[in-house]
Amino acid sequence: MTDSNSLLATAQRVVARARGDEQIEAYAARSKSTEIRAHNGDVESLSSAESFGIGVRVLVEGRQGFAYAGSLESAAVDEALVAARDNAEFATVDPDLVMAQPDGVAAAELDLVDPSLGSFDVARKIELAIDLEARLRSIDEHISGVESSDYFDVFGEAALASTAGFAIESAATRAGLTAYALAADSDGITQTGFGWSVSRGPGELDPGTAAAAAAERATRLLGATKPQTGRTTVVLDPFVTAMFLGIVGSTFSGEAVNKGRSLFADRVGDEIAADLITLIDDPTDPAAYSASVFDGEGLASRRNVLIDGGRLVGFVHNASSAARAGVTSTASAIRGGHTSIPAVGCRALGLVPGDLDRDELYRSVGDGIVIQSVAGLHSGVNPVSGDFSTGAEGVRIRDGELAEPLREFTIGSTLQRMLLDTVAVGSDVELMPMSASGLSLAIAGVTVSGQ
Amino acid sequence: MLDRDLVEAAIAVGLSGGADFAEVFVEDRQSVSAFLDDGRVEELTSGRDRGAGIRVISGETTGYAHTADLSAEGLRHAAAAAAAVSRSSSNPETVVLAPSEPGGTTVVTYPETVPKATKVAMLRTADDAARAASNSISQASARYSDGRRKILIANSEGVWATDDQVRTLFSVSCVASGDTGMQTGRESIGHTMGFELFDEFDVADLAERVAKRATTKLAAKPSPSGELPVVIKRGGGGVLFHEACGHGLEADLISKGASVFKDRVGEQVANPDITLIDDGTMAREWGHFSYDDEGHAASRNTLIENGVLTDYMWDHIRARTQGRGSSGNGRRQSYQHLPMVRMTNTYVLNGREDPDEIIAQTPYGVYVAQLGGGQVNTATGDFVFGMLEAYLIEDGKITEPLREGNLIGNGPKVLHDIDALGNDFEMGHPGMCGKDGQGVPVGDGQPTLRVSRLTVGGTAA
Numbered sequence: 058m059t060d061s062n063s064l065l066a067t068a069q070r071v072v073a074r075a076r077g078d079e080q081i082e083a084y085a086a087r088s089k090s091t092e093i094r095a096h097n098g099d100v101e102s103l104s105s106a107e108s109f110g111i112g113v114r115v116l117v118e119g120r121q122g123f124a125y126a127g128s129l130e131s132a133a134v135d136e137a138l139v140a141a142r143d144n145a146e147f148a149t150v151d152p153d154l155v156m157a158q159p160d161g162v163a164a165a166e167l168d169l170v171d172p173s174l175g176s177f178d179v180a181r182k183i184e185l186a187i188d189l190e191a192r193l194r195s196i197d198e199h200i201s202g203v204e205s206s207d208y209f210d211v212f213g214e215a216a217l218a219s220t221a222g223f224a225i226e227s228a229a230t231r232a233g234l235t236a237y238a239l240a241a242d243s244d245g246i247t248q249t250g251f252g253w254s255v256s257r258g259p260g261e262l263d264p265g266t267a268a269a270a271a272a273e274r275a276t277r278l279l280g281a282t283k284p285q286t287g288r289t290t291v292v293l294d295p296f297v298t299a300m301f302l303g304i305v306g307s308t309f310s311g312e313a314v315n316k317g318r319s320l321f322a323d324r325v326g327d328e329i330a331a332d333l334i335t336l337i338d339d340p341t342d343p344a345a346y347s348a349s350v351f352d353g354e355g356l357a358s359r360r361n362v363l364i365d366g367g368r369l370v371g372f373v374h375n376a377s378s379a380a381r382a383g384v385t386s387t388a389s390a391i392r393g394g395h396t397s398i399p400a401v402g403c404r405a406l407g408l409v410p411g412d413l414d415r416d417e418l419y420r421s422v423g424d425g426i427v428i429q430s431v432a433g434l435h436s437g438v439n440p441v442s443g444d445f446s447t448g449a450e451g452v453r454i455r456d457g458e459l460a461e462p463l464r465e466f467t468i469g470s471t472l473q474r475m476l477l478d479t480v481a482v483g484s485d486v487e488l489m490p491m492s493a494s495g496l497s498l499a500i501a502g503v504t505v506s507g508q
Numbered sequence: 509m510l511d512r513d514l515v516e517a518a519i520a521v522g523l524s525g526g527a528d529f530a531e532v533f534v535e536d537r538q539s540v541s542a543f544l545d546d547g548r549v550e551e552l553t554s555g556r557d558r559g560a561g562i563r564v565i566s567g568e569t570t571g572y573a574h575t576a577d578l579s580a581e582g583l584r585h586a587a588a589a590a591a592a593v594s595r596s597s598s599n600p601e602t603v604v605l606a607p608s609e610p611g612g613t614t615v616v617t618y619p620e621t622v623p624k625a626t627k628v629a630m631l632r633t634a635d636d637a638a639r640a641a642s643n644s645i646s647q648a649s650a651r652y653s654d655g656r657r658k659i660l661i662a663n664s665e666g667v668w669a670t671d672d673q674v675r676t677l678f679s680v681s682c683v684a685s686g687d688t689g690m691q692t693g694r695e696s697i698g699h700t701m702g703f704e705l706f707d708e709f710d711v712a713d714l715a716e717r718v719a720k721r722a723t724t725k726l727a728a729k730p731s732p733s734g735e736l737p738v739v740i741k742r743g744g745g746g747v748l749f750h751e752a753c754g755h756g757l758e759a760d761l762i763s764k765g766a767s768v769f770k771d772r773v774g775e776q777v778a779n780p781d782i783t784l785i786d787d788g789t790m791a792r793e794w795g796h797f798s799y800d801d802e803g804h805a806a807s808r809n810t811l812i813e814n815g816v817l818t819d820y821m822w823d824h825i826r827a828r829t830q831g832r833g834s835s836g837n838g839r840r841q842s843y844q845h846l847p848m849v850r851m852t853n854t855y856v857l858n859g860r861e862d863p864d865e866i867i868a869q870t871p872y873g874v875y876v877a878q879l880g881g882g883q884v885n886t887a888t889g890d891f892v893f894g895m896l897e898a899y900l901i902e903d904g905k906i907t908e909p910l911r912e913g914n915l916i917g918n919g920p921k922v923l924h925d926i927d928a929l930g931n932d933f934e935m936g937h938p939g940m941c942g943k944d945g946q947g948v949p950v951g952d953g954q955p956t957l958r959v960s961r962l963t964v965g966g967t968a969a
Binding site for chain 2: 504
């Protein structure tokens with residue numbers, strides 16, 4: 058679609074300018090995206106965009122500097138290199154600060170590009186967004202409106218070159234449909250539900266699935282009331298589990314461990330979770346939405362087991378956090394695009410599924426609450442202290458069957474307790490448009506705060 | 509920022525398909541960020557982003573394209589892409605652009621004129637102060653950042669507006685460790701102003717406050733659960749209004765039927781003591797600007813007056829549909845984003861009560877000294893917000909510290925349940941408001957107030 062040679066060539070030109078005592082890493086990225094929002098059977102908005110930029114990291118005598126430019130023109134790239142060098146002057150000397158070195162691990166063969174995206178006509182993308190909205194409006198008489206019905210796609214490519222000898226290129230495509238449905242009861246009380254379909258390319262997108270999920274989530278909350286305060290078992294819906302895993306994953310960052318910000322810093326080898334729990338970070342799984350061949354420093358992605366049968370196996374590291382901890386990188390450098398230096402984090406988390414399908418899992422729980430969505434994960438969960446409190450809505454499970462809907466309550470516990478109090482792991486794995494996959498997860502002894 | 513003839517040509521291309529409206533938004537953003545963690549200055553980052561977004565409206569449909577290529581060719585290409593949504597063709601009219609007074613001229617010291625060494629030295633000052641404040645502090649980090657955002661907006665209605673927005677921010681976060689585990693504290697000071705920010709605010713004081721907050725929480729006990737009276741300290745809880753009703757008063761959500769406040773203008777939606785303002789003109793505050801990202805001058809808008817809903821917030825497109833003017837609330841994260849209705853500085857005016865009396869007259873409840881972020885579902889009105897620093901109120905006195913958690917309530921109900929409003933108004937901390945994947949800086953403020961019942965998301969019975 059675009060001339061990717063120029064990305065790597067641009068990065069390599071920067072690296073070639075390294076002075077004798079300098080290490081340089083240049084990360085150049087470009088993306089092309091389309092976003093379409095449908096409303097009332099027509100296009101409400103259509104955005105098409107191409108963005109690109111470069112981030113330059115300089116390491117000289119143990120000091121690091123970084124600068125970026127939202128442009129690949131040579132003047133802007135030069136300016137970024139000059140600024141990165143200047144910025145390094147002000148950093149603290151740190152002998153553990155290193156750039157990744159090639160480690161011989163072979164790159165996984167991952168097919169992350171759907172070439173059909175390039176030839177998929179805008180008119181057909183528009184049809185998908187409009188079709189999604191039409192299906193949603195007609196699927197159930199209680200659907201009172203559609204807050205959003207969106208199509209998106211993105212073709213992203215990146216190149217990384219460094220004085221350590223990396224010269225890599227990668228590319229990936231993604232496409233998706235997302236919908237927010239509004240449902241109203243006879244009193245005009247509104248509930249909402251979110252549905253999606255994501256894939257590597259537009260051909261596999263399924264507006265029917267996205268519409269049905271959004272409609273079901275919205276309509277099943279009609280008539281929801283506030284529960285009584287008390288302790289109960291909650292079943293996190295796959296979408297909520299994926300968000301929960303994202304927070305749990307942050308406690309396994311080698312950088313958080315090094316800096317005394319991880320709950321589990323001194324716990325390697327300990328039973329930190331129920332034995333049902335095996336947690337793996339595997340960006341080489343081609344099915345993962347966030348699968349990728351390389352990490353943010355150019356190392357080949359690999360499968361890292363974090364918790365094995367409840368026992369803490371280890372942490373994830375990039376080159377610098379590994380050097381400080383005296384271990385080797387797990388290829389867990391993450392980058393938020395060309396504007397930031399590589400950090401440390403999990404890249405494609407997932408729990409090994411259990412044996413119970415969703416209905417069997419509800420039956421095994423007997424009495425509890427399915428948590429369909431949560432709000433305020435950023436404001437009520439502290440991954441350092443482990444305190445966990447979040448707004449929630451969902452559906453009561455009574456005698457193993459779904460019963461009345463519930464809203465305007467919170468669920469509270471601690472991350473430490475929630476891992477240990479897990480009583481069932483579902484077999485219903487769902488891929489999510491985020492860096493963790495989900496499944497139904499039952500956790501006992503959670504405080505429900507309502508009336 | 510860009511020659512008038514280039515801009516006029518791009519608008520003409522935008523209109524060439526018979527569109528009703530075409531707009532060119534140009535942005536040039538420079539930023540510097542310095543980060544200290546674990547006792548080391550780990551990162552000094554500088555960045556530059558420059559580009560243009562072109563918006564074309566034809567009937568009910570908006571086309572948008574952006575480019576980092578500001579040449580005549582780059583702009584023409586983007587304008588043609590945006591204009592692809594147009595369905596008819598007509599002869600473009602000639603647009604006469606009328607420049608308005610440039611915005612953003614109050615900065616005393618532009619941050620780019622300050623040596624990097626001075627900025628880095630402040631990180632050290634904060635780190636030293638945090639670690640000196642308490643023996644329990646086991647980790648500290650500090651971040652300095654500044655950003656200068658020059659924008660130009662020109663459109664087919666003749667608008668030509670420029671603004672120069674400078675924001676400066678300093679944040680500290682600490683971890684305290686003890687027998688009870690780890691606790692954290694964090695706070696930021698940030699204003700729409702230059703480096704003169706630090707003539708008024710001392711980063712050592714900030715660091716000390718944050719360190720003490722983390723240390724205090726080591727003794728915190730689990731928050732209660734269930735419905736309780738909640739007193740929120742002045743300046744600590746403007747986010748309550750941002751979530752409880754601010755988002756629900758955004759005209760784009762109203763027009764989709766996705767707000768519990770739809771069709772309620774003129775109704776008593778809150779306690780009669782409540783007057784809620786959204787005010788982009790509030791100089792120096794975090795959500796301030798001279799022109800919004802559609803070229804409309806910032807404005808002070810009364811949303812709720814004496815408890816009565818008076819108006820929503822509007823951007824260009826929603827206002828045009830209603831045949832009225834924008835309220836200056838059209839904002840976007842960057843040139844890569846479509847503008848939409850956003851808050852600016854949102855605050856509640858003073859009531860009459862003595863804040864100490866409000867606490868004294870609360871037999872049992874929760875006192876929140878600092879709220880964290882929040883989130884709202886505007887369609888149901890249910891919203892949450894986090895307690896970063898909270899205490900129990902027993903017999904009218906503030907007693908033990910509480911662990912973190914969320915509070916949950918329903919916006920329309922909470923507005924009526926505010927049963928005490930203090931006379932001690934203060935603006936709060938700088939915030940970043942997220943909506944539809946876009947973040948923009950916002951401010952908030954309120955006097956000390958009490959909500960007669962809110963659901964506290966703790967773990968204690």
